[in-house]
Amino acid sequence: MIQSNLKLTLPKLYPITDTRISGLTHLEQVRRMIAGGASLIQLRDKTASSGAFFRAASEAVDFAHAHDTKIIINDRVDLALAVGADGVHLGQDDLSPVQARKLLGDQKIIGFSTHSVEQVLASLKFPIDYVAIGPVFTTSTKADPDPVLGLSGVQAALRAVGDLPLVAIGGIGRTNAISVLESGVDCVAMISDLVSDPEEISDRVRKFLDALR
Numbered sequence: 001m002i003q004s005n006l007k008l009t010l011p012k013l014y015p016i017t018d019t020r021i022s023g024l025t026h027l028e029q030v031r032r033m034i035a036g037g038a039s040l041i042q043l044r045d046k047t048a049s050s051g052a053f054f055r056a057a058s059e060a061v062d063f064a065h066a067h068d069t070k071i072i073i074n075d076r077v078d079l080a081l082a083v084g085a086d087g088v089h090l091g092q093d094d095l096s097p098v099q100a101r102k103l104l105g106d107q108k109i110i111g112f113s114t115h116s117v118e119q120v121l122a123s124l125k126f127p128i129d130y131v132a133i134g135p136v137f138t139t140s141t142k143a144d145p146d147p148v149l150g151l152s153g154v155q156a157a158l159r160a161v162g163d164l165p166l167v168a169i170g171g172i173g174r175t176n177a178i179s180v181l182e183s184g185v186d187c188v189a190m191i192s193d194l195v196s197d198p199e200e201i202s203d204r205v206r207k208f209l210d211a212l213r
Helices: 026-036 050-066 077-083 097-104 117-123 150-161 177-182 198-212
Strands: 013-015 040-043 070-074 087-090 109-114 130-133 166-168 187-190
Touching: 013 040, 013 198, 026 040, 026 050, 026 198, 040 050, 050 070, 050 077, 070 077, 070 109, 077 087, 077 097, 087 097, 097 109, 109 117, 117 130, 117 150, 130 150, 150 166, 150 177, 177 187, 177 198
Parallel strands: 013 187, 040 070, 070 087, 087 109, 109 130, 130 166, 166 187
Antiparallel strands: none
């Protein structure tokens, strides 16, 4: 089995785009996130056609790479390959990380979603670079979310994950992100609280990162 050959250090903040919530293109969201200081961004789009997402992701990746920022594509290994993204984020029902690694090789990032300690433990056999755990809090981003884990669930995941970086996701915003980071996770992913006001994206990213310094 092909393994990752990366030594991944995650930034504290992992913004995720959402065209529905923000009303902006992926490119424009990426522009504003980078202006605020983001260095790793995930493109997530559950509604666009493959062609539309390909075009949008191509523009976003080109801009991000010109500004020394990595782009992860949610779910779509084929699109990640096609647009030259830095990796993919896979869910429990997506392509197996083993198959994704065969396609992507050992120099791309693969993240994997989990929703319980059991899933965290099961993920350790996969050739992945980080594990995401969630939802930590109640979230409106997913139509049918998994049960909320709370900080106790995050701490249980931390005990299970070993040396892999752990990303917390789900209902995390500027008011609770610090407490999640203080639990010991490497990184927090944010969607709604960053992009809900398109005019504030850059400032929200910047102020959050400044608060961590």
